[in-house]
Amino acid sequence: MKQLKNLLKKKTNEENHENKEYLDYVHKTAPRTKELKTLVPAFLVGGAICMVGQLVSDLLKMWTDLDKEGIATATSIIMIFLGSFFTGLGLYDRLGRIAGGGSIVPITGFANSIVSPAMEFNREGVTFGICAQMFVIAGPIVVLGISVSVLVGLVYMIFA
């Protein structure tokens, strides 16, 4: 029995070893330049989306009499609207294929992560398709975000 165990262990070790060798090989030979090249569109698209946000915020400041907090909220609502709308048109996902992180990290990417699965499951009906699947990606963000905010509040209350 022990022998068998040892044999098995040896075998998995060998397999692991092979696997590691292979992974090292892949790591060494995989084209690094391609990875570096993805950083440029991420930077450009992400920066551009943030500039749109700044423009929206500046226009709100000029045209409305909202306070600072109101402008921040209205800006994120408008950005989320834009993200949802362009996801609906199918353009945001096309942008995402080029931009990667540049389209995921802004708040428009959060909107995209809600609309995209909701549209995908449209055919399964309103309740179990759209409504149930809407938070398949955004769920963890909402759950963790709100839990952490409560935690921050409680910790702040204890220490301040």
Place this chain on the structure above:
Amino acid sequence: MEIFLTYLKVFAVGGFVCMLGQVLINTTKMTSARILVTFLMLGVLLEVTGAFRFIEEFGKAGITVPITGFGSSLAKGAIKGVKEEGILGAVKGGMTAVSGGLSAAIFFGFIFALIFKSKTKES
């Protein structure tokens, strides 16, 4: 000229944050949900340590439009809630601060999912 400089800063900071996201994708093969959670937590951390205010002063929308701004709002709201209402505010504050964005995301998500058919399968 000054407005040009402001937008340049926004572009640089926002681009840098998004580029960090791309670095994470390249090095760890994280999915988009993980990336968003990571940056959300980064926003909370920056807000709690007080660093967020300084980055915002410099980069404005460059740091508030990425999901880090969402995290910062959550933490800021919770702290503001505690100051105003004590323990009740600790529970309510974060959600209150992001209620506008979250409601908008749900509402627009629902409406657009009803209107548009999925095009993601086509390439």
